[in-house]
Every structure is written in C-alpha cells, then in structure tokens.
Amino acid sequence: MKRSIAWGALPCFAALHVASAQSYTPTQEGGPSVPAWCDYTRSVAAAEAAVLLAPEVFGSVGVVNAGDAEGDAPLGSQTLRLTAGLGYNVVNAYRGVTLRRRAEAECRRYKALTALQSAFQAGPGMGTGPALAARLSVLEAAIPEGTRLLEALRTDLQEGRATVEEFNGLQLRLEQLRALAYETARAQERLALLPRPSSQPLPALLQELHAADDELERLAGTLRRTAAWDIRLRGGYDELIDVRQDLPLFGVLTVSYNLGGWAQSKANARARGTRQQASTEDVDGFPQRVERMLQELRTTRGLEETRLREVSVLVGDLEGQLREVQALETVKVRRFRDYLVLEVARLRAEQAWLQAHLESLQALLGNPSP
Incomplete structure (x- = not known):
C-alpha cells in the first residue's frame, strides 16, 4: 500500500515541476533593446534555477546486514545492496521559480531607475x-x-x-x-x-521604482520562508542481492518543517514595511532627489x-x-x-x-x- 501511494505521488510532483517551470514566462524583448543588466540578472537566475528545478539522479552500492528467514541467505548475514533512482525537491523547484521572478523584478527596477536617471541627467533641458x-x-x-x-x-x-x-x-x-x-x-x-528620456510620466516611473523595490523584498521574504520547509520525493530501484524480493522498487515522500518558520512571518512583514520607510528616510537618496x-x-x-x-x-x-x-x-x-x-x-x-x-x-x- 505504501509503495503504491509513493509511486502514485511521483507523477503528481513531476507535473508540479513542469507547471512551475512553465509558470515563468519572461518578457520577450528582442535585439539591442534589452538592457544588459536585465540580460545579466536573468542569466544568473536561470543558472541558479537550473539545478533547483531539475530532478537529481542518485545511486549507491554497498554491503548491509539482511537476509530472509525462508531463503538461502540467513537473517543477519551480509548482503550486497544496489540502489538507484530519481529524487525531486519540491521546495527547491519553488525557489527556482522565485529566483526567476526576482530577476524580473530587478529588471523592472533597473529600467525605472535608468529612466529616472536619464531624466535627472537632462536637468534644466528636460522636456x-x-x-x-x-x-x-x-x-x-x-x-x-x-x-x-x-x-x-x-x-x-x-x-x-x-x-x-x-x-x-x-x-x-x-x-x-x-x-x-x-x-x-x-x-x-x-x-x-x-x-x-522615457515617454512615461516621471511620477509613474517613480511609482514603478517603488513597486519593483517592494516586489524584490516580498520575493526575498518568500525565499527566506522556504528555508523552513523540506519536501522531497525519491523513488527507484533497490535490490538486495541473494535476497528474495517481490518488487525491487521503492518510493519515499519526506516532508519536514522547521518550527522557527512561525517566527519568520512577523519578521518578514516588518522587513517589507520598513524597507520602503528606510528609502524615504534617506535624505540624499535618488527617490528624494526625483521628488524635489x-x-x-x-x-x-x-x-x-x-x-x-x-x-x-x-x-x-x-x-x-x-x-x-x-x-x-x-x-x-x-x-x-x-x-x-x-x-x-x-x-x-x-x-x-x-x-x-x-x-x-x-x-x-x-x-x-x-
């Protein structure tokens, strides 16, 4: 029964992986219009997410104490064990998608900041x-x-x-x-x-800068919350040599939660609320200069x-x-x-x-x- 449940869960988590990968659809921008910083952040996020979204392959071979009361190998005798299979970390997949979304938020923030800097550089000649x-x-x-x-x-x-x-x-x-x-x-x-200068109004660009900055902090909090969870699915081939087995396959679903995650929620909410406040308190900050x-x-x-x-x-x-x-x-x-x-x-x-x-x-x- 356990084996059937574990193997029935494997396609579900595989489908979850595919859906999470497809949920990320970056804005398609062609040619030289793509800012180099956006290309850089997306490339870094793609590199980091590649190993988080993909399943892992594992294998092991060794000698264990095993046996069969009714078989040729007595109980407690040393038996060669061969294990191989696939593993998938659901939390890592969620982290990979979040990293890609964070790269998009960084790109949004960079575009808004660059447009504001271009307008600010124009000075009295603006418009x-x-x-x-x-x-x-x-x-x-x-x-x-x-x-x-x-x-x-x-x-x-x-x-x-x-x-x-x-x-x-x-x-x-x-x-x-x-x-x-x-x-x-x-x-x-x-x-x-x-x-x-950009064709967008300056207040809209400033609002976009604040929104992207807030989105970055929200996604950073999401990544911090995932550290409390660990959801792993492993399945594959597991054979004890010289020991009779009906079906030398296995499947295991492991879920763990760090109780410190309960204390994270308030801290993350505080961090998100005070980040914007800290930005407004910076007298020489760029948003303040734009407001002036x-x-x-x-x-x-x-x-x-x-x-x-x-x-x-x-x-x-x-x-x-x-x-x-x-x-x-x-x-x-x-x-x-x-x-x-x-x-x-x-x-x-x-x-x-x-x-x-x-x-x-x-x-x-x-x-x-x-």
Whole structure:
C-alpha cells in the first residue's frame, strides 16, 4: 500500500515541476533593446534555477546486514545492496521559480531607475526638445521677412527717406532674432547629446521604482520562508542481492518543517514595511532627489502657464495693431509696422516655446496634482 501511494505521488510532483517551470514566462524583448543588466540578472537566475528545478539522479552500492528467514541467505548475514533512482525537491523547484521572478523584478527596477536617471541627467533641458523646435520654426520663418524689411529700409536710408536711428533700431531687433535662433539651434545640439528620456510620466516611473523595490523584498521574504520547509520525493530501484524480493522498487515522500518558520512571518512583514520607510528616510537618496525635481517642474509649469497667458494677450494686442497699420501707407506708419512685425515674431516664438514646453511638462508630470 505504501509503495503504491509513493509511486502514485511521483507523477503528481513531476507535473508540479513542469507547471512551475512553465509558470515563468519572461518578457520577450528582442535585439539591442534589452538592457544588459536585465540580460545579466536573468542569466544568473536561470543558472541558479537550473539545478533547483531539475530532478537529481542518485545511486549507491554497498554491503548491509539482511537476509530472509525462508531463503538461502540467513537473517543477519551480509548482503550486497544496489540502489538507484530519481529524487525531486519540491521546495527547491519553488525557489527556482522565485529566483526567476526576482530577476524580473530587478529588471523592472533597473529600467525605472535608468529612466529616472536619464531624466535627472537632462536637468534644466528636460522636456525642452519640442519647445526648442517650435521656437526655431517660428524664428526661421520670421528672419527672412525681417531681412527683406531691413533691405527695404536700407534703400530708403540711401534715398534719404529714413534715418540712421530707424535703420539701426530695425537692424538691432533683427539681430536679436538671429541670435535667439542661433542659441536655440545650439541648445538643440547640446540636448541631442543627452540620453533620450522615457515617454512615461516621471511620477509613474517613480511609482514603478517603488513597486519593483517592494516586489524584490516580498520575493526575498518568500525565499527566506522556504528555508523552513523540506519536501522531497525519491523513488527507484533497490535490490538486495541473494535476497528474495517481490518488487525491487521503492518510493519515499519526506516532508519536514522547521518550527522557527512561525517566527519568520512577523519578521518578514516588518522587513517589507520598513524597507520602503528606510528609502524615504534617506535624505540624499535618488527617490528624494526625483521628488524635489518633480516639485521644481510643477512650479515651472505654474509659472509658464501664467507667462503664456500674458504673452498670448500681448500677441493678440500687437497683431490687432499690425492689422490696423497695414492699411495705412505713410512712411512713419511703415516704420512702426516694421517694428511690430519683428516684435510680433519674437513674441510668437516665445509663445510657441511656452506652449510646446507646457505640453512636454504635462507629459513628464502626468495628471496635474490636486
């Protein structure tokens, strides 16, 4: 009866091994997009789990005291014994799967941390890429028009219909636009050298970092709990030479539990709860620096929203004046019109910058804080 129970349990635990191995399905990422650290942690976990998930093969040969009262070998006589078979440790299989899951959690944490570090490294230039492009687009469209107006004014100066002061004033405003376009292009070049930030909002990345860190501690506690258990299944061939046996096979299921495991639960719960608290208490920790950066970005967003409203009102007012003076044909009105054209171009460039930068900040910050 015992033998049938043991051998009936063997397929069950084999099925458990297959199911535990199949339950681990790492995210398939192809090519160079896989971070090297993720590949490293997964490879280490796979190496450690390989020997934990696989069954063991054992064998032994030796002399034992055995015999058969009704056989040729008397009781207590020395008999050669041959044993061979397979063994499987269910707890080790569970550890192997947990190690692989821990590698995935480490990969998640690394990705979130790397994305936050890339954003932090960008510093003041974070989210300014679209804003720089928008401002440069407005300036590149306005500078040729300003150049045409300056050349027309140069002709008027040569023919005595304009003053040197008017020419210098218009030239200075045009040079300001050119200098702004040059600085914008240089800022784009510097920004291109920095790591490209993630498309995810920074608060979501920070939350993902905390979640992955908590998952790592949970899995570490799981591995600690498995140390209290030992579940082994062994079966195979066991023959006593020169001793009559009906069926020289055996199967044994062994379960043991260390009573210290009762004290582990509270300690593991305490460790998981205090790990996050310890992270927040680190004043110079990276999550704290990210939180301060987020607060600065929120402040910048508020200030730029106010500035955008002011610039939009001013642009609307100057564009209205420009439409009015364009219908007039006097020389003095044309000089004022030229000034308005360049001034409106400068304000439109600032307006485009603010609009695009606010959109980038909104993408970085996610939903506005209540």
